[in-house]
Amino acid sequence: MVIVLKVCHLYPDLLNLYGDRGNVIAFYRRCQWRGIEVKVEEVNLGDQVDFSSYDFLFMGGGSDREQNLLASDLGEQVENLKTAIEDNLVVLAICGGYQLLGKYYLMPDGTRVPGLGILDYYTEAGNKRLIGNIAVNLQMGDKEVYITGFENHGGKTFLGSVEPLGKVMSGNGNNGTDGHEGARYKNVFCSYLHGPLLPKNAAITDYMISQALKRRNKNFFLNDLDDTFEKRANSVMLERLL
Amino acid sequence: MRLIKTISALWLAKVVMLLSRLLGKGKGSTLPGMIALKIYPGLLHSFSFQLRKGIIIVTGTNGKTTTNNMLAQILAGSGYKVLANLEGANLKKGVTAAFIKAAGLSGKINCDYAVLEVDEGAFPGVVSDIKPQAVVVTNFFRDQLDRYGELDTTIQVVSRALKNTEKVKLVLNADDPLVAQLCKKTGQAAFFYGIDFIETSITGVIEDTKEAKFCPFCGNNLKYNLYHYSQLGDYVCPGCEFRRPEPDINVSRVYKDGNYFYGSMYFDNNNINLSVPAGGVYNYYNALAAFAASVYLGIEPQVSAGVLYNYTSAIGRMDRFFYNDKPVLLNLVKNPTGFNQSLAALLAQERFQNLLIAINDNDADGRDISWLWDVNFEAIEEKENYFNNFICTGKRGEEMAVRLKYAGVSTNKITVEKSLEGAVSAALSQESEVTYLLVTYTALWQVDSILNKKAKRVGYSAESMPSVS
Ligand SMILES: [Zn+2]
Numbered sequence: 247m248v249i250v251l252k253v254c255h256l257y258p259d260l261l262n263l264y265g266d267r268g269n270v271i272a273f274y275r276r277c278q279w280r281g282i283e284v285k286v287e288e289v290n291l292g293d294q295v296d297f298s299s300y301d302f303l304f305m306g307g308g309s310d311r312e313q314n315l316l317a318s319d320l321g322e323q324v325e326n327l328k329t330a331i332e333d334n335l336v337v338l339a340i341c342g343g344y345q346l347l348g349k350y351y352l353m354p355d356g357t358r359v360p361g362l363g364i365l366d367y368y369t370e371a372g373n374k375r376l377i378g379n380i381a382v383n384l385q386m387g388d389k390e391v392y393i394t395g396f397e398n399h400g401g402k403t404f405l406g407s408v409e410p411l412g413k414v415m416s417g418n419g420n421n422g423t424d425g426h427e428g429a430r431y432k433n434v435f436c437s438y439l440h441g442p443l444l445p446k447n448a449a450i451t452d453y454m455i456s457q458a459l460k461r462r463n464k465n466f467f468l469n470d471l472d473d474t475f476e477k478r479a480n481s482v483m484l485e486r487l488l
Numbered sequence: 489m490r491l492i493k494t495i496s497a498l499w500l501a502k503v504v505m506l507l508s509r510l511l512g513k514g515k516g517s518t519l520p521g522m523i524a525l526k527i528y529p530g531l532l533h534s535f536s537f538q539l540r541k542g543i544i545i546v547t548g549t550n551g552k553t554t555t556n557n558m559l560a561q562i563l564a565g566s567g568y569k570v571l572a573n574l575e576g577a578n579l580k581k582g583v584t585a586a587f588i589k590a591a592g593l594s595g596k597i598n599c600d601y602a603v604l605e606v607d608e609g610a611f612p613g614v615v616s617d618i619k620p621q622a623v624v625v626t627n628f629f630r631d632q633l634d635r636y637g638e639l640d641t642t643i644q645v646v647s648r649a650l651k652n653t654e655k656v657k658l659v660l661n662a663d664d665p666l667v668a669q670l671c672k673k674t675g676q677a678a679f680f681y682g683i684d685f686i687e688t689s690i691t692g693v694i695e696d697t698k699e700a701k702f703c704p705f706c707g708n709n710l711k712y713n714l715y716h717y718s719q720l721g722d723y724v725c726p727g728c729e730f731r732r733p734e735p736d737i738n739v740s741r742v743y744k745d746g747n748y749f750y751g752s753m754y755f756d757n758n759n760i761n762l763s764v765p766a767g768g769v770y771n772y773y774n775a776l777a778a779f780a781a782s783v784y785l786g787i788e789p790q791v792s793a794g795v796l797y798n799y800t801s802a803i804g805r806m807d808r809f810f811y812n813d814k815p816v817l818l819n820l821v822k823n824p825t826g827f828n829q830s831l832a833a834l835l836a837q838e839r840f841q842n843l844l845i846a847i848n849d850n851d852a853d854g855r856d857i858s859w860l861w862d863v864n865f866e867a868i869e870e871k872e873n874y875f876n877n878f879i880c881t882g883k884r885g886e887e888m889a890v891r892l893k894y895a896g897v898s899t900n901k902i903t904v905e906k907s908l909e910g911a912v913s914a915a916l917s918q919e920s921e922v923t924y925l926l927v928t929y930t931a932l933w934q935v936d937s938i939l940n941k942k943a944k945r946v947g948y949s950a951e952s953m954p955s956v957s
């Protein structure tokens with residue numbers, strides 16, 4: 247029987263900066279190359295979504311202008327999303343999408359723009375954008391990996407009770423001070439890494455695929471792929487940064 | 489004192505210009521300006537008063553160089569003496585270098601007009617020094633985001649600088665909502681140009697990244713009666729007054745026939761034909777922008793149209809070479825819209841080809857290369873048989889290879905070659921009917937000089953490859 251995984255690309259029109267759709271492409275291709283069928287559905291403003299029905303949810307980054315628009319739209323479906331996350335839905339949230347899942351965004355004038363409040367962290371507007379190549383060290387299942395990407399964010403994020411995704415080896419990460427990058431809760435992976443993140447960090451992509459399969463109780467052996475190109479692209483940046 | 493500073497800055501810069509040319513470092517287009525500004529920061533300001541007629545600035549994401557060169561040719565063709573930064577050196581130091589080059593040893597500039605292409609980020613710094621008579625804005629697309637944050641920021645930077653400028657005439661693309669908004673946003677008067685209708689076969693099916701989805705004034709979703717490409721078209725806001733302004737220069741219909749794009753307009757009680765050597769419809773927009781600016785400056789429309797009909801492009805943007813009997817085409821790529829257009833042009837060829845892609849991530853290229861994921865490389869998949877080899881090179885060639893792999897290109901057709909020289913050799917010598925080289929900004933001159941050694945330059949081709957800069 248063919249295994250089918252359903253991908254939800256949330257607000258692709260709004261949250262798609264810096265080639266973020268490359269993450270969906272990577273998830274899709276790495277499944278396809280192993281004979282797993284993938285259906286990508288784009289969900290836009292105003293659409294009703296049953297998050298539990300998906301296997302992978304992707305939220306990209308957007309400009310500030312666009313983020314305001316969708317916190318209110320998504321607000322109505324927040325319980326639905328929370329339930330799916332508790333039920334181990336695999337989520338990748340980048341930059342703006344990452345900030346949105348948190349408690350609030352603190353503006354320079356002291357206004358708190360509420361987030362969805364699903365994960366325990368907040369973001370405050372910084373006085374300068376954190377921009378540049380970044381290398382992060384993290385634990386993915388039983389593997390220790392070094393990932394690379396490009397960060398470009400004005401907000402600084404501070405974690406509460408959730409774990410960071412990894413340790414910053416070079417670059418700024420969440421806020422440029424505490425050495426943390428991203429956030430991790432159950433199968434939710436949040437990060438400031440554009441690049442996009444998944445294509446040249448194949449270990450993360452594969453781990454997410456395996457978690458998605460596990461959630462559906464699929465017994466599927468994820469065979470190794472030839473990742474020569476991916477590893478080379480990643481190591482070029484690692485050598486430059488470390 | 490000021491004169492002494494001007495002269496000493498000028499002389500030293502001229503020496504540097506000469507030396508850098510003798511040593512073959514770059515084209516001597518920015519270093520002299522940088523040095524001169526260090527010695528005398530007011531140099532550009534003091535030069536700017538010498539122009540007999542005025543200064544025109546061209547800015548925007550794509551088409552700056554082409555539009556600027558076209559306008560310079562029109563003005564020169566009308567008998568004016570024109571100073572221009574023709575080499576695409578569009579930061580303040582490059583603009584300064586253009587003045588230095590034009591100045592005599594006494595510091596005198598004997599020109600009527602300065603026609604200057606200026607980078608959006610450098611725009612405020614330049615307009616605060618020199619007061620332009622008119623500013624032409626071509627379009628706003630996503631480009632090299634990391635230098636300025638986001639597209640919104642870029643637009644804001646330009647908008648704010650225009651608002652703070654004393655009276656200036658804007659020459660704006662009515663079809664791009666991001667550009668057209670500048671009239672109301674800045675309170676400056678505008679002269680609009682636009683195209684009513686473009687034959688659909690020309691706009692082609694390019695999967696574009698549409699940028700302007702929301703009204704810049706009230707946030708509603710813009711409605712389009714017609715899309716040309718990207719966010720260009722006939723738009724209207726359902727929530728407020730904002731809509732495509734009625735253009736002063738309005739081309740009714742643009743179509744392609746053979747090596748030309750044809751269009752006509754009714755202006756000043758006359759029917760005027762504006763026909764431009766092909767390249768892509770964006771090239772028609774470049775010509776239209778230059779045409780509109782020239783008409784605003786009082787140039788006879790028929791004269792402008794005549795110059796544009798015979799327009800020859802600038803160096804480096806669509807260079808054509810031959811390697812033995814094989815055509816070799818070199819083109820600059822710097823953002824998704826431009827890359828998609830180049831890609832569409834070479835996929836339409838249906839000739840057996842080698843494609844070299846050189847991606848650098850130096851400051852001038854944009855340090856963030858993630859925009860490569862917004863380019864529609866997926867379009868290659870069904871035409872893969874026409875490709876012998878994809879050769880990826882440059883500082884981020886490895887990542888380009890990953891992009892192609894995830895676009896569905898067979899990995900046995902993808903090569904990563906670290907050295908530019910080796911990559912160019914492979915692209916030339918491996919079997920194919922034609923070789924294309926698509927490169928980012930800082931790889932352009934390097935690849936160009938490698939090609940000069942290995943292949944024979946046969947000039948510039950207006951129709952073979954699109955020029956987007
Ligand atoms: Zn509106």
